[in-house]
Each structure stands twice: as structure tokens, then as C-alpha cells.
Amino acid sequence: MSETSLITAAPGASARKRINGIDIFMWVLRCAVAAIALFGTVATLLEGRYSLAQWFDFAMFGLTLGSVYALIALGYTMVYGVLRMINFAHGDITMTGAFAGYFVATGASRSGLLAAHPILAILAIFTIAMVTCIAVALATERFAYRPFRNSPGQAPLICAIGVSFVLEQTVRGMFGSGVKSYPVTPWQDAVVTPLGMRIPVINLFVMGCAISAMVILYLIVHRTRMGMAMRAVSEDKAAASLMGVDVDRVVVFAFALGGAMAGVASVCYALIYQQVHFFMGFAPGIKAFGAAVLGGIGSIPGAMVGGMFLGLIEAVGPALFLDGLGITAPYQLRDAIGFLVLLMVLIFRPQGLFGEAMAKKRA
Amino acid sequence: MSVQQDDLDGRLSRHLRRGIVTGAGAALIAIYLGSVGLLAMMNARPVVANVLTLAQTALLAIAFLVGLLSQRTSAKDRSPVFWTAPLAGLVAGLLAAGFASLILSINLRSIFIALTPPLARLLTFGQPGISGAGLLVAGSVVAASAGALYQRLPHKVRRLIFPAALAVLLCGMFQEFIQVILQSNALFRWFAPWFYGWDGLTARGGLTIFAIALAFAALPFLVRRPGGFAGSAGSHPWRRSAPALLVLLLLLLVPIAGGPYIAQVFLLIGLYVLMGMGLNLELGLAGLLDLGFVAFFATGAYITAILTADSPLALAHYTAVPSFPFWAAMPLAVLGAVLMGILFGIPVLGVKGDYLAVATLGLGEIVRIVVQSDAAAPILGGAQGILQIPKPQIGGFQFGSAVSLFYLTLAAAIFAAYCAWRLERSRLGRAWIALREDEDVAQAMGINLVQSKLLAYAFGAAFAGLAGSIFAVMVNSVFPSSFQLLMSINVLALIVVGGLGSLSGVVLGALVLIGLPEALREFGEFRYLFYGLALILTMRLMPEGLWPAGRRRRRIVVPATGARSAQAARP
Structure with a gap:
């Protein structure tokens, strides 16, 4: 399917390209997905089962979840940018942070710190979660990924799948397989009502955390020397190394930044769902990868937009697209919608919304 | 100084x-x-x-x-x-x-x-x-x-001690397993007490096994002919196929000797071997890393269930389609899986490398979520699944026991292995290998990428569909929860550990990764830790796997021996 072969590179050649059955199939697929979404939307809106306030709630939840996806997506984007490799275990690295945060939170809740000095406690939770995620990310890089730095083919990805399982099962073995519920503080259930709309404080908090983390990250990548080195490596590893950039240090830096973002994401995710579980990192991880690709892999604003978009679609999608079609229990299909978005992106737009054509070159 | x-x-x-x-x-x-x-x-x-x-x-x-x-x-x-x-x-x-x-x-x-x-x-x-x-x-x-x-120690001595110590370890670890086999036969029962007490391997038994294994390990040194074979282990074809024949013999005999439980374990191994051979065609030969592989297995199982089951969800219950016997449903299940493979393959034709793995993973997950949802429940039974799938029958004989189903699986696996073996050496197989090595070069060489990729998915899916069909009759029911992503990972792990692209590797990988956790039941919850570690360690220490594929070996060895023989011919 690589249309850009040397022979057909002449202008206008693509227009004369033979249309075959595969192309037709792909168009049918595209149209079918679009048609289902469109009919579903129209039917749902005509039915009018949901009020405006409900739609607002869906969207709010979507944006909150989306900001978490965006934070996780940043980890994929940065590692993919410098190494051209999917850090398959990134979702599970996020999970380790959630567990670390959970133990700090329960400790703080038992000792009364969480009630007495909530800001201090939250800061401690975030710090420990970030430190854990960074440590796990760096250890993973050192022991599982670095040996494969220059090996071609699927070896790095297969190894990353292995790392993902080792992390999950290690956490399960160490801390047990049950679902642990996060301690809840009173302010988490508080609601503000500007302009007559109910917005849970926790949503605003999560979004605020995510956006400020992303702004800091953007400044690091675009304003510091190390960030410049990172961008140089993601542009061209060999040339950067000839210019005196220490590629190893840049890779470690990228993993550390990704880990820090995962730490923030993990606490936010745990605050939204108020529970931690050893398998919790897997699905958000894969979907966040989709968000990273959607926004154009290697691009930080892209990951943000991709994450938000994915979160919105997931939160609004079941009600908007499927309810009107008379599908029973559309919420069970929420994950399927997320994966479908991932799939459509990978198939139809691997370079993302505003990414360079980099993805097409390698992937 | x-x-x-x-x-x-x-x-x-x-x-x-x-x-x-x-x-x-x-x-x-x-x-x-x-x-x-x-x-x-x-x-x-x-x-x-x-x-x-x-x-x-x-x-x-x-x-x-x-x-x-x-x-x-x-x-x-x-x-x-x-x-x-x-x-x-x-x-x-x-x-x-x-x-x-x-x-x-x-x-x-x-x-x-x-x-x-x-x-x-x-x-x-x-x-x-x-x-x-x-x-x-x-x-x-x-x-x-x-x-x-x-x-x-000198290398020779180490080669004696290591297998002997390993033999003692294995005999001790798997004592329950071995004891079941020993109890099945009067001759075995006679000498079993020397080796095993009621609570495991005895000390004298351990020493005896050590001595016997030592003697076996020393055998090649004692009967060594002039010229030796240590340096040219691959030169006799029978020498390379002897271990495979031994494994086959073991597979044939152990389930009869071991009774239903061991037959059940071997049945499971057989199903995974079938799936492993399917994924091996996709990943090992064509280089397509497919993490949604379990969808094909599920297709085979569900088609078998819908066609043969004695339940309200069976097609026979609410349409004019008659209830199928297993033997008619199995080919249809395989066909359905092939169709699924092609449908699955077309959208991801243009997706390569790491992206392909994630895309197929997404596809597999979508299939599972849809099957599990209430939306599809009227046809596929939702989370409750489809129950009451009858066992296959020939004439009056019913494949009711695990032992008989194992032989059915073994026959299927041997047939599939023959197909895989022929495919690997066919024009298509060579096209797949070219595809794996470099897609653009393969295309430049005139290989039809679309056709070869779709055929890889189709053949891989056929094997998985066959396995799914047998799985459905094995457990008498199908549930969406049996078709988790983890199953794709199991299959991936077993072919990676066995050796990508190697048929014997698939069997060895299945024995190690599926058989071991079944034999060490209490470690069941650590199975995935074990798999993860196996993936990482295999990739780091022996990327060719336990039993490397012959073709890869040949690719490395041929120029060297060619040069040597050319030199030898010169004087």
C-alpha cells in the first residue's frame, strides 16, 4: 500500500492510480463508520433522551479523562520521538505510580494528614507517584530497552510486551490482586456551579494538574538546552550525535520526562476512578498511544489535543452514536469506541492530525 | 614501578x-x-x-x-x-x-x-x-x-554434570506428574518405591537418577567415532530430526499412560501448538506481529457453538438451518476463521511494524468487547456464552474423554504441521520470508504484497479456527471471557520462546510455557510473570529461541561452509 514508490512519483500519477478492490473496501469501511456515527447522532438527538445538562456532564467527564490520556500520551510521544519505539509498558509504568500514590494516600488518610493539610498531602502523593514512575521508567529503559537500541525488527516491541507483563505481575504479587479503593477527601465530592452548570471540583483539579504539567513540559522541551537536544535527536539521531549531543542522556531524559508525566497521570486517574488495580494501566495505555498517534507522534500539543479528543469521544460516544441506533447497554461498548478511534487513526492517518509524515516513513 | x-x-x-x-x-x-x-x-x-x-x-x-x-x-x-x-x-x-x-x-x-x-x-x-x-x-x-x-572445570565435565543435575531437579519438581504415570503400570509400580516416597523424590532416588543421567550424558563421549560429530551436529538429517521424533513418541504415549488429567494437559498443549503454528506463519514467516490473534480462535469456537449446540442460541433453534454434526461444523468454523482473517487483514494492510501490533491488538479487543456486550447477546449469548455443545461422534464412538479428544487434536496438529511445513517451503512461504526481511525489496522483486499478506492472515486464522473449534467441544461451551488478549500473548510467548519461524520450536515452546504451568499448578497465578520474563530473557539471551528455525541457521551457516568446501576443493 505504499503509494509513494519512485516510479509513480511524477505529479498527477497518484490520480491515475488504478482503483482496486482493496481501496473500495477501505472506502466502504470509512463510509460505514461515518454513516453509523452520523445516523446514531441524528437518531439520538431526535429522540432527545438526554438533557443539555447531561451532555455537559458527559463532555466534562470526557475532557477530564482526556487530560489524563493526554498526559500518558506524552510519555509515548517523547519515547517514540527519540527511539522510534512503542514503549508498550508505559501504561503499566503509570499503574506503578498509581500504587505508590495509593500507599501514600492511605498513609496520609490514616494519620489524618489528608484531612488536616490536604495540599501538603496531595503534593506528597504527586511527588512519590512521579518519583516511582520515573524510577520504574529508567530501570525499564536501562535493563530492557537499552540492549535492543540498535537491533532491528520486532525484538524491542516483544521485549516491551514482556516488560508490561512483568510490571503488572510484580505489582500483583507484591500488593495483591484485589481492587484497592483510594481514600476520598471531602473536597473531592464538592461541586461548583458557575453559570448554573454543575462542575465537580475534582474534574477541574485534574484538568488543572494536567494542563499545568503539560505547560511545564512544553517549556522544558522548547526552552531548555536538554529539550533542544531532545528535539534534535528526534529529528535525526545520527546528525544530532555528530553535533555533540549525547544520545544516551537524551533517551534517559525522555524516559524520565515521560515517567514524570505518567506519575501525574496516575494520580489523576486514581482520583477520577477512586481505585487502583494491577491491570488498570493496560487499556488507558493502549488508548493513550492512539491519542499520541492521533495528535501526530512526536508533537506535544498534538498529544494534548489527541488525548482530549479521545476522552471526549469515549465519554460522549456511547450515548451519542449508539443509543439512537437502539443498541442495548451502549456503555459496555465504550472501550470498543476508544479502540475503534485508535484503529481508524492507525489505518487512515498514521501521521496524525498535525504530525509530520515521520510515522509513515518508519511505521 | x-x-x-x-x-x-x-x-x-x-x-x-x-x-x-x-x-x-x-x-x-x-x-x-x-x-x-x-x-x-x-x-x-x-x-x-x-x-x-x-x-x-x-x-x-x-x-x-x-x-x-x-x-x-x-x-x-x-x-x-x-x-x-x-x-x-x-x-x-x-x-x-x-x-x-x-x-x-x-x-x-x-x-x-x-x-x-x-x-x-x-x-x-x-x-x-x-x-x-x-x-x-x-x-x-x-x-x-x-x-x-x-x-x-573443563567443558566436557560440565557437559556431564549439568544434564544430570537438571534431571534430578525435573524429576523432583514434577514428582506428582511422574508418580501418576508410574502408578499406571505394574512394571513401573514395581520400581517406583525406590525413587519416590509418598511425599516426593527420595534421597536415594535422587542419587540414582543423577547417576543414570550422568551415564546417559557420558554416552556420546564413550561411543564417539573418529572424526566426531560435535562440530557437525547438523550434518546428519536423522540426527536433527531424532529429537522431534522422540517428542512425537512422547506425545503419543504419555496421555495413555498418564490418564485423563495428563491427557487434558496435553490436549491444551496441542491446542496451543495449533495456534502457535498459525501465528508462526504470520509472525515467524511473514513478520506480521498480530496481537489480535485470539479473535480467529474465538471465531472458530463460536461458529462451532452456533452450528452444533443444543441451546436456544444455536442457529438450528431459530432458523431453518439444521443442527450440524461437529465434523460438518469444523470445516465451516475453519472457513469462517479464514474469512475473519481476511476481513481482519484488509484494513491493516498498510499498517507496518509496531503500529501493526497495536492495531491488531485494538481489533482483537473490539471483537471481544462486542461479543461480550449485551448488544450482541441475542446472537452470541453475551457474557453467559453458549452452552451445551455436544462432543464429536464417529458412528457409535463419542470423543467424550480427554484422551480421545487429545488424539483428535494431535491428528489435527500433525495435519497442520504438514501444511505449515509445505507452506514454508512453497513459493508463498519464500514470499513471506522476503516480506519479513524487507517489504519494499520484496515488492520490487515482484511479490504481490496484498495477496501474500492476506494469505498469511488467512492461513494463520485457519489454524486458530481449527483450534477454536476443538476448544469449543472440549469445554462444551464458549464464553467471551475465554478469549482475552492474554491468550494472544500466550501464543506469542510460546512461539518466541520456541524460536520464531521454527515448527519444532512451537511444540517445544508450548510444552514449556503451557505444560509447565499446568504441571506446577500452584504457580498458576505467576504464569504471566513467567511469560513476561520468558519474553524478555529470550529476546536478550537467545533471540533465535530454544529451537531455532533451520532456515535462519542456514542463512548464517551456508556462506561459511561454502567457502570452506571451496577451499577444500582447491588443493
Whole structure:
């Protein structure tokens, strides 16, 4: 399917390209997905089962979840940018942070710190979660990924799948397989009502955390020397190394930044769902990868937009697209919608919304 | 003079550092095993009854390996000295003892659920206080020194000792499994008491097995012909196929001897072999990393269920379609899986490399979520699945027992292996391999990418569909929860461990990755930890797998032997 072969590179050649059955199939697929979404939307809106306030709630939840996806997506984007490799275990690295945060939170809740000095406690939770995620990310890089730095083919990805399982099962073995519920503080259930709309404080908090983390990250990548080195490596590893950039240090830096973002994401995710579980990192991880690709892999604003978009679609999608079609229990299909978005992106737009054509070159 | 002194100091500190670092690494591994909960579980399984448990064996083996590794020559250290081994053992022992006393003095159980006092007692060999710690340190030093001595033995002697020790370990670990087989036959029953007591391998049995295995290992040295074969192990075709024939013989006989439980285990292994051969075509030959593979297996199972089941969800119940016998449903299930494979393959034709893995994973997950949802429940039964699938029948004979179903699977697997073997050597197989090596070059060589890729998905799916069909009749029912992503990972792990692109590797991988956890039932919950580690270690230490594919080997060897024979021909 690589249309850009040397022979057909002449202008206008693509227009004369033979249309075959595969192309037709792909168009049918595209149209079918679009048609289902469109009919579903129209039917749902005509039915009018949901009020405006409900739609607002869906969207709010979507944006909150989306900001978490965006934070996780940043980890994929940065590692993919410098190494051209999917850090398959990134979702599970996020999970380790959630567990670390959970133990700090329960400790703080038992000792009364969480009630007495909530800001201090939250800061401690975030710090420990970030430190854990960074440590796990760096250890993973050192022991599982670095040996494969220059090996071609699927070896790095297969190894990353292995790392993902080792992390999950290690956490399960160490801390047990049950679902642990996060301690809840009173302010988490508080609601503000500007302009007559109910917005849970926790949503605003999560979004605020995510956006400020992303702004800091953007400044690091675009304003510091190390960030410049990172961008140089993601542009061209060999040339950067000839210019005196220490590629190893840049890779470690990228993993550390990704880990820090995962730490923030993990606490936010745990605050939204108020529970931690050893398998919790897997699905958000894969979907966040989709968000990273959607926004154009290697691009930080892209990951943000991709994450938000994915979160919105997931939160609004079941009600908007499927309810009107008379599908029973559309919420069970929420994950399927997320994966479908991932799939459509990978198939139809691997370079993302505003990414360079980099993805097409390698992937 | 002073330069020499500096050099000496440098070497000394290097040896010192090497000893300490390897020792600390070993202690970390032991601590990891302990805190994950594996050590406590291993302690329940004896290797030699009342003498040695699996946990103690593992700890000693870690110390032994540290001693061994400390004596390895490397680019950094060309002349390792002996004392690094006991030093490493000492460091490892001290750290482990510190860990044990930490467990006893601080209660960490509210966070780390496995750090219990029994674990500390286990680490100190059951002795309290300082004597236990001393025993641990002494044991570690002795084991590390033994490892160092072993490493310094001549290669021939090591090749005798290692298989013998491994044989004792296997016979001890799998004693339940072996005892079941031993009890099945009067002749076996007669000599079984020498080896096994009621609680496991006896000490005299262990020694006897060691001696027998030693003798077997020595056999090749004793009957060695002039010229030898050590350097040219691949030269006789029968010599390379002999292990495969042996495995086949074992597969044929063990389930009869072992009864229903062992037949069940082998049946499962057989199903995974079928799936492994399917994924092997996709990944091993065509290089398409498919993590949604389980969808094809599910298709086969569900089609079989819908066509044959005696339930309200069967097609026969609400349409004019008659109820199919298994033998008619199985080909349809395979056909359905092939269709699924093609439908699955078309959208991802243009997706390559890492993206393909994630895309197929997404596809597989979508299939599972849809099947599990209430939306599809009227047709596929939702989370409750489809029940009451009848067993296959020929005439009056019903494939009711696990043993008979195993032979059905074995027949299917042999047929599939033959197909896979022929495919690998066909024009299509070569096209796949070209595709794997470089897609653009393959296309330039005139290979139809679309056709070859779709055929790879179709054939892979056919094998999985066949396995799914048998799986459905094996468990009499299908549930969406049986078709998790984890199953794709299982299959991936077994072909990676066995060796990508290698048919015999698939069988070996399935025996190791599916058979082992079944034989060591209590470790079932650690199965995926084991798989993850197997994936990482295989990729790092032996990327070609346990039983590398012949074609890869040939690719490396052919130019060398060609050059040698050309040289030989010249004078």
C-alpha cells in the first residue's frame, strides 16, 4: 500500500492510480463508520433522551479523562520521538505510580494528614507517584530497552510486551490482586456551579494538574538546552550525535520526562476512578498511544489535543452514536469506541492530525 | 614501578567491585522473588523430600550462578580471580540476611503482602536469630564457590554434570506428574518405591537418577567415532530430526499412560501448538506481529457453538438451518476463521511494524468487547456464552474423554504441521520470508504484497479456527471471557520462546510455557510473570529461541561452509 514508490512519483500519477478492490473496501469501511456515527447522532438527538445538562456532564467527564490520556500520551510521544519505539509498558509504568500514590494516600488518610493539610498531602502523593514512575521508567529503559537500541525488527516491541507483563505481575504479587479503593477527601465530592452548570471540583483539579504539567513540559522541551537536544535527536539521531549531543542522556531524559508525566497521570486517574488495580494501566495505555498517534507522534500539543479528543469521544460516544441506533447497554461498548478511534487513526492517518509524515516513513 | 602498582591497584579494585556488584545483584533477585511471593510458594514444593525444597534450590542456584558468572571472562575482565566468587556470595548472603531481619523487625505486611515471618524463616533455613543468618551467609558463600569451581572445570565435565543435575531437579519438581504415570503400570509400580516416597523424590532416588543421567550424558563421549560429530551436529538429517521424533513418541504415549488429567494437559498443549503454528506463519514467516490473534480462535469456537449446540442460541433453534454434526461444523468454523482473517487483514494492510501490533491488538479487543456486550447477546449469548455443545461422534464412538479428544487434536496438529511445513517451503512461504526481511525489496522483486499478506492472515486464522473449534467441544461451551488478549500473548510467548519461524520450536515452546504451568499448578497465578520474563530473557539471551528455525541457521551457516568446501576443493 505504499503509494509513494519512485516510479509513480511524477505529479498527477497518484490520480491515475488504478482503483482496486482493496481501496473500495477501505472506502466502504470509512463510509460505514461515518454513516453509523452520523445516523446514531441524528437518531439520538431526535429522540432527545438526554438533557443539555447531561451532555455537559458527559463532555466534562470526557475532557477530564482526556487530560489524563493526554498526559500518558506524552510519555509515548517523547519515547517514540527519540527511539522510534512503542514503549508498550508505559501504561503499566503509570499503574506503578498509581500504587505508590495509593500507599501514600492511605498513609496520609490514616494519620489524618489528608484531612488536616490536604495540599501538603496531595503534593506528597504527586511527588512519590512521579518519583516511582520515573524510577520504574529508567530501570525499564536501562535493563530492557537499552540492549535492543540498535537491533532491528520486532525484538524491542516483544521485549516491551514482556516488560508490561512483568510490571503488572510484580505489582500483583507484591500488593495483591484485589481492587484497592483510594481514600476520598471531602473536597473531592464538592461541586461548583458557575453559570448554573454543575462542575465537580475534582474534574477541574485534574484538568488543572494536567494542563499545568503539560505547560511545564512544553517549556522544558522548547526552552531548555536538554529539550533542544531532545528535539534534535528526534529529528535525526545520527546528525544530532555528530553535533555533540549525547544520545544516551537524551533517551534517559525522555524516559524520565515521560515517567514524570505518567506519575501525574496516575494520580489523576486514581482520583477520577477512586481505585487502583494491577491491570488498570493496560487499556488507558493502549488508548493513550492512539491519542499520541492521533495528535501526530512526536508533537506535544498534538498529544494534548489527541488525548482530549479521545476522552471526549469515549465519554460522549456511547450515548451519542449508539443509543439512537437502539443498541442495548451502549456503555459496555465504550472501550470498543476508544479502540475503534485508535484503529481508524492507525489505518487512515498514521501521521496524525498535525504530525509530520515521520510515522509513515518508519511505521 | 609505580605504573605497575597503579595497574595492580586498579585490577584489585575492579575485582572487588565485580564481586560486590554481582553479589548485590543476586541479593536483589532473591529479594524480588521473596517479595513477589514466589519463594514462599516454592517452599511448598519439595525437590528431594525432607531435604531440599524448590525455594532453597532456587536460592542456592542463584548463589551458584553468581559464583559462575563471577568467573566468566569478559572484554573488561580477561583474567577473573577466584576470590571474587566467595566475595560475591558473602555480599549476597549478608544482604539477604539483612532483608530477613528487616522482615522480622518491621511489619511491612500492610503494603507488601508477601513479606511475612515465614518468608524470613525460609531465608534463614528455619534457624532462629544469628545462627540462621550465619547459615544463610555460609550457604551462599559455599554455593558461590561451587559455582566458581564449576565454571573452572573443563567443558566436557560440565557437559556431564549439568544434564544430570537438571534431571534430578525435573524429576523432583514434577514428582506428582511422574508418580501418576508410574502408578499406571505394574512394571513401573514395581520400581517406583525406590525413587519416590509418598511425599516426593527420595534421597536415594535422587542419587540414582543423577547417576543414570550422568551415564546417559557420558554416552556420546564413550561411543564417539573418529572424526566426531560435535562440530557437525547438523550434518546428519536423522540426527536433527531424532529429537522431534522422540517428542512425537512422547506425545503419543504419555496421555495413555498418564490418564485423563495428563491427557487434558496435553490436549491444551496441542491446542496451543495449533495456534502457535498459525501465528508462526504470520509472525515467524511473514513478520506480521498480530496481537489480535485470539479473535480467529474465538471465531472458530463460536461458529462451532452456533452450528452444533443444543441451546436456544444455536442457529438450528431459530432458523431453518439444521443442527450440524461437529465434523460438518469444523470445516465451516475453519472457513469462517479464514474469512475473519481476511476481513481482519484488509484494513491493516498498510499498517507496518509496531503500529501493526497495536492495531491488531485494538481489533482483537473490539471483537471481544462486542461479543461480550449485551448488544450482541441475542446472537452470541453475551457474557453467559453458549452452552451445551455436544462432543464429536464417529458412528457409535463419542470423543467424550480427554484422551480421545487429545488424539483428535494431535491428528489435527500433525495435519497442520504438514501444511505449515509445505507452506514454508512453497513459493508463498519464500514470499513471506522476503516480506519479513524487507517489504519494499520484496515488492520490487515482484511479490504481490496484498495477496501474500492476506494469505498469511488467512492461513494463520485457519489454524486458530481449527483450534477454536476443538476448544469449543472440549469445554462444551464458549464464553467471551475465554478469549482475552492474554491468550494472544500466550501464543506469542510460546512461539518466541520456541524460536520464531521454527515448527519444532512451537511444540517445544508450548510444552514449556503451557505444560509447565499446568504441571506446577500452584504457580498458576505467576504464569504471566513467567511469560513476561520468558519474553524478555529470550529476546536478550537467545533471540533465535530454544529451537531455532533451520532456515535462519542456514542463512548464517551456508556462506561459511561454502567457502570452506571451496577451499577444500582447491588443493
